[in-house]
């Protein structure tokens with residue numbers, strides 16, 4: 434595997450809808466880092482499993498992941514609650530995790546040349562995908578705040594969505610992501626905890642920027 438030298442690597446883990454994606458995007462933009470929302474890859478595979486159930490096997494997944502176009506991950510259909518729940522189920526499977534791990538590692542250590550480094554967020558980034566990241570963060574927020582944020586986001590796409598349903602599905606996903614045997618969500622000792630419950634997006638960004646700038650001597 435090619436590893437670019439002297440690049441900045443940021444690893445973020447977080448439960449669903451904690452604000453990690455928004456934060457990772459703004460941090461990536463600020464430091465010119467390649468941003469990868471790893472949850473989107475599991476969502477994409479979940480989408481394929483629902484669209485092509487007859488083809489869904491190890492070989493199919495491997496070839497889809499190898500030929501994945503990062504642009505396909507911006508498809509709005511991947512945001513639905515149905516896909517979230519399916520992603521949480523299929524991401525427990527060892528062969529699926531194996532298929533996406535090398536893609537994630539490659540993008541983290543060998544991001545496109547125009548970037549100064551990479552920033553990945555997910556569930557196992559700080560300890561499995563980029564264990565030697567320069568900065569590790571565990572972003573969280575309380576359950577009701579996370580559910581409300583996700584509800585507001587999804588309401589824009591689907592008017593019929595109910596807050597209670599979103600709360601239930603985030604709770605279920607938390608339970609599964611935290612307790613699964615394979616790559617569970619956890620906060621590593623060397624990750625900095627950021628609780629976004631009472632922070633605005635801007636305040637979160639500034640908090641993280643301060644930590645990074647201090648270590649980088651900017």
Ligand code: C5P
Nearest residue numbers: 449471472473475520521524555556557
């Ligand atoms: O982050 P997001 O909510 O889009 O992730 C969807 C699901 O994909 C999560 O609930 C989790 O089960 C799975 N996932 C994972 N490992 C990652 C990222 C996401 O298992 N690195």
